[in-house]
Amino acid sequence: MDVLNSEDNSNYEDYYNAEGLEEYGLCKKTHLKEFSNVFLPIFYSITCALSIIANLTLLILFIKYKILRKVLPLHMVISDFIFTLSLPFWAVYASSEWIFGDQSCKAITLVYMVSLYSSNLFVASQSLQRFMDIVCVVSTIRIFNSPKRNTIMCILVWLLSVLAAVVHVNFVETQKVHEQNICTFNFHNKVGWKIYVRFQMNILGFVIPFSVLLFCSIRLPCVSVVRNTFQMFKYEVGFTVMFLLLWFPYSVVIFLHALQDLHIFYTCSTNIHLDFAIQVTECIAFMHVFINPLLYIFLNKKVWKRLRNASKTPREYLLEECNSSSNMSSQDDAIELRSVQQYQAHDLSFCAERPNNLLPEPM
Template sequence: MDALNTEDNGYEDYYNSEELEEFGVCKKTHVKEFSRVFLPVFYSITCALSIITNFTLLTLFIKYKTLRKVLPLHMVISDILFTLSLPFWAVYASSEWIFGDQICKAVSLVYMVSLYSSNLFVASLSLQRFMDMACVVSTTSIFNNPKRNTVMCVLVWLFSILAAAAHISFVGTQKFHEAFICTYHFNDNIGWKIYTRFQMNIIGFVVPFLVLLFCSIRLSCVAEVKRTFTVFRHETGFTLGFFLIWFPYSVVIFLHTLQDLHIFYACTINIHFDFAIHVTECIAFMHVFINPVLFVFLNKKVWRRLRNACKTPREYLLEESNNSTVMSSQEGAIELKAVQRYQAHDLSMSGEQPNNFLPELM
């Protein structure tokens, strides 16, 4: 868990260089100064942006029943839960862990569950669209759309909690160099340490990305011709956004796994890894506000509702008036064409049927 950083070497979860620092072999003063200044600012900005974007989307779901879908709603809830952990990490990065052991475990649990569930819900949204378009499901089946999506939500939450349990069992507080830290304590159990690394990579990135990639390719094949571009744009946007956010972070986690296996052990490489985990973690944390932004801009119906909600009453009435004028002009053109058709027909028939009734306009 990247946010569980130590006072002395930044991220004990990803590298074990305490012995080197104690003997003065590998000093990380620049890394510590960077993290104490940069991380609190970044977490605070990310928290603010997340609150704005997620609560805006949540308001749209509450206000408009037609937008209220199960999977997007749970994705927003997951991102909001993740946001609740950011103020704790901001305080922790600036000084030390001051909230106690139980809060350490609770915040870590919320952090891991919401991280896993958010990525899985993004993948579930693509899977839902693929199943809706590619599968013909009976309305009487237990796996019709509402029940199926509810089952998917329950499975995502349960799976995320079970995956987080492996992490939380090793998390706790302790005093390190006169400061309290909230971090992992594997007690030299390298097997569990590597397991949590691979679990983070597989569940947090590989599985969701493969689902997104599969759905983005298959949906463009099964979609109707007129909807192919819209579907392709929507799926490609989410897939590309997910990849750009999470791939660098996953690569760094994998490299830290190699470091745990003593393939990399030089001090210079260790310091580079420290900076890399800070930067890539921050990029990954941006998912908490990028997810709702992508959902709004790639969904025409949601974007239209948001745009109308942001307009003043005068602008809204003016647009409605313009739309009405356009509709009236179209209706007038249709009526004019109908009259012209009738007059032409009447002239052609007047010599034979002078007293006929008006013809039925088709």
């Protein structure tokens, strides 16, 4: 549910309503409502199931293998899990109306916005953390050690996300429109706050995280001195490109809605197209809840190796270990044989050159 697109009733209604007001009459949105009533519940349900599977898999790996347990990725998983908890409520809302009460409207909106902001910021924080680790190694700077710095970053991300979400919750309430309860914004004719909320979403939810990801993906290979520079570059570029694909369309549509709020353009057809666009781009953006953990698993060699080993049966694992051990043993035998042969050859040549090798050399 895109609470950002829920409009003040004094202007026009959100895309869950059948019709909205325009300057010269009613703007019919019947087809848009019918589409959202069918498509959104199905999409939210599928996304919720995929997110639970992906995040639970990564969380189990973190719990099982201590070597994989890192603070920022762990908090990213927690944030995506929290976001996933809000999806069933939005699925029910999209299919009919808001049936959970006014306090639940505020609570679910708070959960939704905090996890949305924090998930994107944690993705960017991981890139920033790797960049700072490399810079500290190269320049021998030790302002904070890595665990302490990561803990501070986590606290700042959660605090900033909560403060940003409070602005949303302050204006969200339940209203009755066309005999249906809706969970929507009510800005009380304060257009400035409506514009602020949209630009806050764009800047904090997209511009800042993407700027950090882009900077780190460009600069990290330049300052890296470790051997797996290509692996780190692939990791950074993978998250940067995926973040752009998921969130850029949604941010553009939110920006266009802000222009509509300023009455730069406002026609019935434009309003309908933007409402349809916000649904589609919102669904694309929501896919981050299962794409983030999957991308982390596939791009992180350590995590991917542990997952492959965990998915094997005990017999397959033992056979692989035996094969690897036999290969190592045969390699060791070959190395030892070559060493003996080289030693014997060296010993024979030495004896041929010095036939009286048992006698001490003259001084």
